[in-house]
Every structure is written in C-alpha cells, then in structure tokens.
Amino acid sequence: MSKTLVNVNINGEQIEAPASFSVIQAFWHAGHTRVEGIGCLEGVCGSCRIMVRKANSKEVRMQLACQTFVEEGMQIIFMEFPSPTHHSYQLTDIKNSWEVQSKFHQIFPETSNCRKCGGCTESCPKGIQVQHGVELAGEGKFREAGELFIECVMCNLCMTACPEHIAPNHVGLFCRRTMAYFHIRPSNLISRLEEIRKDELQVII
Numbered sequence: 001m002s003k004t005l006v007n008v009n010i011n012g013e014q015i016e017a018p019a020s021f022s023v024i025q026a027f028w029h030a031g032h033t034r035v036e037g038i039g040c041l042e043g044v045c046g047s048c049r050i051m052v053r054k055a056n057s058k059e060v061r062m063q064l065a066c067q068t069f070v071e072e073g074m075q076i077i078f079m080e081f082p083s084p085t086h087h088s089y090q091l092t093d094i095k096n097s098w099e100v101q102s103k104f105h106q107i108f109p110e111t112s113n114c115r116k117c118g119g120c121t122e123s124c125p126k127g128i129q130v131q132h133g134v135e136l137a138g139e140g141k142f143r144e145a146g147e148l149f150i151e152c153v154m155c156n157l158c159m160t161a162c163p164e165h166i167a168p169n170h171v172g173l174f175c176r177r178t179m180a181y182f183h184i185r186p187s188n189l190i191s192r193l194e195e196i197r198k199d200e201l202q203v204i205i
C-alpha cells in the first residue's frame with residue numbers, strides 16, 4: 001500500500017486516504033459502510049457511478065468508483081438514480097431476421113429523435129462511442145451496433161444524460177441479443193465451435 005496520503009472530497013466530505021486506494025476503498029477507509037451502488041469491484045457491473053473533477057480542472061467526468069484511484073484535490077460525487085427501462089419485448093415474438101428492423105423501431109421509437117448531441121458518449125465511463133451505436137441501430141446495422149456496445153456495463157449513465165429519453169444501453173442490448181438470437185455469431189466463436197465439433201479443441205490445464 002502507498003504511504004502517500006491524499007486529500008479528496010467525497011459526497012461533500014473531506015477524506016484523507018492512501019494514494020493507492022480506489023474511491024470506494026477511500027470511502028470505506030474513512031469509516032463509511034457504503035454498500036448501495038456498489039457491486040463487483042471489478043469494473044464490470046456498472047453500479048458505482050461517480051462524477052469526478054480533478055484538482056485545477058473544470059472538467060467533470062463520469063467514471064466508475066472501483067476503477068478510479070484517488071488523487072490530491074479530487075472532488076467526487078456518487079450518482080444514485082433508479083434504473084427504469086420502459087422497453088418490454090420478447091425475442092420469440094420476432095419471427096425472423098427480416099423483422100428485426102421494424103420491431104426495433106416499434107420498441108424504440110424515440111431513437112429517431114436523437115439530436116446527435118453527444119451527451120451519451122460524453123457520459124460513458126467505458127469510452128464507448130454511444131451516439132454512433134444509436135445511429136447504427138437506427139439504420140438497421142445491428143451487428144455493428146452490438147459489437148460497439150460489447151464493453152457496456154449497463155451503468156445507465158448514457159440513459160440519464162439523454163435529453164430525448166433514449167436508453168442507448170438498452171438499444172445496445174437489443175442489438176447484442178438479436179445478434180445472438182439469429183445466430184449472427186462472432187467469427188472467433190464459430191471457429192471454436194467448429195474445433196469442438198471436430199474434437200480439435202486444445203484444453204490447457
């Protein structure tokens with residue numbers, strides 16, 4: 001553990017913590033038994049959303065608290081909001097891949113109102129080109145859109161940032177689901193399945 005201590009402000013409270021700590025560790029270190037909005041601690045579940053402003057900077061970034069190390073003078077606020085989605089659908093209701101595009105626009109009609117403001121992309125802690133993903137989906141390029149959202153952790157920040165109440169992460173999830181459902185699988189997965197079928201897969205233990 002680093003012996004260097006830094007001063008940060010978390011949710012309005014001044015906290016001193018080792019520089020090697022993540023924001024969550026620093027908050028715990030200060031005696032807070034926070035568990036809400038905290039999940040895997042591996043940067044995968046997207047629960048620990050924070051707004052971060054570094055010392056001497058006016059820029060505010062959206063990040064994940066478990067993946068952000070504290071720095072001197074940092075200001076941090078945990079973001080808490082419900083995670084509603086008003087989209088409900090069953091993939092089994094889509095008869096074939098030709099229907100995907102019309103179903104998509106029935107399920108996500110608000111997507112066509114995208115202002116191309118970039119708010120969703122700016123808010124994404126995973127660096128995903130979210131706006132582009134929404135545009136691709138709107139054009140029926142579901143495979144490309146699904147691949148673009150592959151690192152999405154469903155933190156909902158893009159949805160919160162959208163002035164048109166579009167839920168880009170759910171658009172991405174729809175693309176990923178339909179990709180898998182209609183067997184448009186990644187080429188490396190198909191290669192592995194073929195190796196299994198031919199009993200050629202090398203298992204290293």
Ligand code: SF4
Pocket residue numbers: 046123124125126127128130151152153154155156157158159168169
């Ligand atoms: S696309 Fe949206 S939900 Fe997914 S990680 Fe980025 S901001 Fe979070």
Ligand code: SF4
Pocket residue numbers: 113114115116117118119120121130131134161162163164165166168
């Ligand atoms: S925040 Fe909403 S309106 Fe703006 S670019 Fe993203 S999806 Fe479009």
